[in-house]
Amino acid sequence: MLVEEIMKTDVITLPPSATIAEALKMLQDHRIRHIPIVDEKMSVIGIVSDRDVRDASPSIFIKDSDQSELQNEIQTIMSHPVVTIHPMDFVEEIARIFYDEEFACLPVVRDNKIAGIVTEKDMLYKLIQLTGTHVQSSHIEIKVPHKPGILPEVAAVFGKRKVNIVSVLVYPFKNDPDYKILVFRIQTMNPLPVVQDLRNAGYELMWPNNIPGPKL
Template sequence: MLVADIMHTPVITASRTATIREALELLHRHRIRHLPIVDGEGRLFGIVTDRDLREAVPSRLAVDEALLARLAEPVETIVRREVITTHPGEFVEEAAQLMRQHKIGCLPVIADDAIVGIVTHSDLLSALITLLGVDAPSTRLEVEVPDRVGMIADLTAIFKQQGINIVSLFVYQSPEPGRRRAAIRARTMDPRRLIAAIRAAGFVVRWPKLPDDRPEGGKGPA
């Protein structure tokens, strides 16, 4: 999945000459938390967040001249100039890594020097739900396999034999050395027959735990 698949477009932006009041109004009107600021050529100049604006304009019980003057100042006076960006062809997991690394809440998407989209934490969570198949009727299984070539192919062959489609499949490192775990969503609401077949092939099913399960000490196929 690419950034282009999940980004918001068109992007709500403000000119660097817009006032702080206008920037606040844009955030409230569109219910957004990040506002890219563009220059006269439409290129990304910087970004402001709802937090930046709250700090720039502290809440007051009464409107006074100082507050009105502050609201009339150009938004470029509070803009963050150093902006971490991505591009439409980036993989979503790389965009997520960028956001975590820099501790930021959004990534403007740039193509040919123009801002063509924006990706937020919410977009990445939605992408994760889609990639994991959580939004489709299915059952989640976790199966431990030896970290050897061909083990995942052997495991997925069991699904084919049982006539059960795989909605999603992720593999991650097991706490046990030399092992990996496959997190699989299968298009079935009754996985008992499938689980029995997986166990019969020598794999360890870590989840789900069936009512008659006993602790499993197996290590999977030798």
Template structure:
């Protein structure tokens, strides 16, 4: 999946000259956590978060409280070094950026103009869709040899039983000679699939069924 398919295009933006008070109002009204800051050409020149606004807002417990602070422009508190994405970037690449830089929002630009935003919540929702966990089904984990063609061999067994596969994840085993396949199938009872896998010599790690004696 690419960013274009998951980004939000109904954008809330401000310019550097808007006030902190205006930013506070927008964050509250739209129930959002980040606002891209753009110039007259709609180029991203900064970004602010609800945390930036909270940190800049005076405490009501402060005796020196003054509303003048809220009249300051957002350019005073915005983050000027902004990481952006392109609509054709892959979701996996964006996920690594979120993790590496510990950020909560990435503006999406095309020809330098802001065209969308992606948040942590958008990313989480997308991975839920990609893994099929938002649909009824069962998860099966299988330990297989780390060799070419093994995934095709396993999935063909599900096809032979007319079982629909909702998603497939692959991750390495502790032993480099093996890898773990995590398949989510469109079946509430995975027993038939598990038995088929075992009959064909595959080690099923999950679900663990009691051994018949």
């Protein structure tokens, strides 16, 4: 999946000469947490978060606090240089950037101009979609040998029951390189018949691992 499929394109931006007060109003009005700072060519030169703005704003608990700080230019508090991504980057790869750098958002740039933005919330929602947990389905985990052709072999068991597969994930089995875990979400609220089929075919189920299938 590509970044252009999940990025938001209606990006709210500000020039570096905008004031902190303008940024504060924009964050509140649009209910956003980050504002990319762009130059006259729409190139990203910085980014400001709601935390940056709060830290630079006078405390609401101090009576008669100096409000003049809000008239400082936003470039005085923006973070730079900015890590950016491209619309044709893979979502799976930018997930690593979010994790390693602990970013909350990444501006998307095409031809040196801002084209969109991706937030950690966007990434989390896409994970929900990829795992199939956004639709009613049943969860099955199977321990299989790590060998070519094992995925279609197991999927054929579902096919015989004409059960629709919502999603498939593959992850390592502990530290054993000889095995993998296949995680299926199937579109049925009664997985017991296919669970029994899998057991009859000799597969080891990690989940459900304590529910006997029906006698057929």
